[in-house]
Amino acid sequence: MSKKQTAANMTLFAITWPIFIEILLHMLMGNADTLMLSQYDDDSVAAVGVSNQIMSVIIVMFGFVATGTTILIAQNLGAKRFENAGIIAVVSIVANIIMGLVLSAVLFFFGESILIMMNLPVELMDTALIYLRIVGGFAFVQALIMTLSAVVKSHGFTRDAMYVTLGMNVLNVFGNFVFIFGAFGAPELGATGVAISTAFSRTLGTIVLFITLYWRVKGDLPWSKTFRSFPKKELADLFRIGIPTAGEHLSYNASQMVITYYIASMGTVALTTRVYTLNIVMFAFLFSIAIGQGTQILIGHMIGEKRFDEAYKRALRSLATGIGVSVFVASIFTIFSDQLFGIFTSNQEIIQMGGVLLILTIILEPGRAFNLIIINALRAAGDVRFPVYVGILSMWGVAVTVSYFAGIWLGLGLIGIWIAMILDEWLRGLLMLGRWRSGKWRSMSFIQTEERKSS
Template sequence: MTTTNKRKLTLFALTWPIFIEVLLHMLMGSADTLMLSQYSDDSVAAVGVANQILALIIVMFGFVATGTSILIAQNLGANQQKTAREISAVSIGANLLFGLLLSVLIFIFGKPILLLMNIPTELMDEAKSYLLIVGGFSFIQSLIMTIGAIVRSYGFTRDIMYITIGMNILNVVGNYLFIFGPFGFPVLGVEGVAISTTVSRILGLVVSVIVLLKRIDGKLPIKMLYSFPKVHIKKLLNIGIPSAGEQLSWNASQMVITFFIAMLGTEALTSKVYVQNLMMFILLFGVAISQGTQIMIGYMVGSGQLNEAYKRCLNSLYLAIGISFLMALLFSFFSENLLGIFTDNKEIISIGTTLILLTIILEPGRSFNLVIISSLRAAGDVKFPVYMGIISMWGVSVTLAYILGIYFELGLVGIWIAFIADEWLRGLLMLWRWRSKVWHKKSFVEAKAV
């Protein structure tokens, strides 16, 4: 296993499968938006608001999934097959219980949450319908995430990629049937998209379980699914909670900013959804590079190659900045055409074009955070990115979004300027932290502890 891992540890070899998998996940979300845009702009805005809440829930499932991935990899590397199987079972049971709890809470409190987000009245019914169906079955997603983390840790990354492809195809077919109503199918709009998303996830889960039982080395200890031994739970949470804290804070701050945007009206909400769907494809490159870099730095730090780890992070950062800048520039040239795929509303296209132009500045700043935060985590410096993230996201992004967007009435342009200020401030702080090499001591402690 060690030889194989060393042979595969190049940025390209690690990044391209991650790139494809993340791309497929993004396409699954964009498929809903694109197909719904042919049905109604209001429906797009309603699903966009509901997805802000669902994104927060998915991050919470990541608490267990992140810890699972790291612990299983460590135990497999140490040839502790039995412990790896135990952690697999415990993580599935823990995230299932957590997922069921959140599903029930969403089903009960879905409408009050939407009201708190100040959603326009005309969007409430559709947003509520989508949230209750997809959110009510969110425990399915918790299991998919956990099993995916386990299978990837066992080295079968392509299996998860193929499952994701299948889920995408089923989701698109289901959307087509329920939005356009061919062959006598009922036209259900947002409700149909929610059903399609849920059914594709259920079928994806069934296949994921089959793959897990086939790929795992030995039998899964069924007792561990519900016994929850304290030693394993503690380790999962100790790794997972700090790693997910920064992302959790970001999603929560985005929900507050969505509340501000809702004050600007339905067109502003719809514009945000369309532009952020396009931005995800620019972000994709940075996400793939950061995750590949994280794996490489983890190995380098573990083997004491601190200088190589330092250089690897910076080289990956330069690559991510360059690619994100060029992609944002390319998207800005074709912004009207790209937005025209989703809508023919001239006001939305006009606002969206300006926001994509600002993205040329925004996305390179985001690359700092994607690459360096992943590197700091891999080196054992977990808490600093969380603390700085919370301060910047709420002190800069949320605060400036209200001051510029609402108080000074700059609208979405003001809110995008707030995003830029947040990403660049955090990014430069992360770069300072990496260059200070404080993580040298932390990585030594982590390596020693392991």
């Protein structure tokens, strides 16, 4: 079944709308945690927000394998190299299991030290630590979810991943209700209940994804053959894509942790405002994320089939769509900012500041769309190093530096932080667009590299 899934019979809409729903559901899962906790205690929201900032860095470590998996499988399927695609899938699953177990242990045993480094207010420490140990201890489950989902989606079965995420979402919300508020005679656990519900729903989702993988691509996964000899070449290819990609994501998340450190020094209100604002603006760039991932799969197939001109045009059309939709959504959110923040809190200081940040988000989102879509296109074509070099320079030279200068030194607070984000996203985005237009990526695919070596 999977061997018929090629770029020739996929459209951007067909492959992207399930990805959109899947990411929306992932975001709703996080928002459900925040919304339900906000009815319990604002301090718990801030504690969980900081813990999730740490988790986002850990998830990047899993994501580099998942990203390499998506690109390599798509290129190999496009080139009709089905056995190679299967070997890459098996290697990536095993690699992320091992990495997930190691990082789970790090978060469980060293969580307190990490939170202290984050400059977390003392009154939030106990709540944040319990949450981090539970969710972080099950981080290996998230590693599996990301890898299994990448394999399934690379074969074109994006709806299957969406259905699994829907199930996890429903289960997570129900678990939150039970454990946060002590429904049906359960203990009232607050943030701890959110952690338990998150860990359990993800574990069950992993089991279902394994079943889905077996059903959809069973014949394409040569488990025994893959490990008869050490899969050195496949691991090397994953790392060639994954390590630079992880470098970019780690740089971004590390820079965001430094910025969070700055915000934490502004107090709990500023920290909580940021958490609520990010939970809202996530929906503005959700479309760009989905379009970027769908475009990456399509371009990966096109590159494997050596349809370079179509790949070039596909990325630019995707970019135009992503910019238009994300700006429109950000504008709607700005109009209804009071009502949106009112869902989370009655604190007028948070509501007013959040409204200002949403206005700035209208300027921020086009720049973010450039990065989310064009960088994915470059990676799909094999051009993985350029985004890393530019990203590291901009994130630290612009985002972190301007955040301190404008937010702390000039005393602009969160407004200064948002200005820094705008400058960073636009600078990187325009440089990525220039790289795509240059066409240097046309000779960088992994399929072409192998063909040159064998000739």
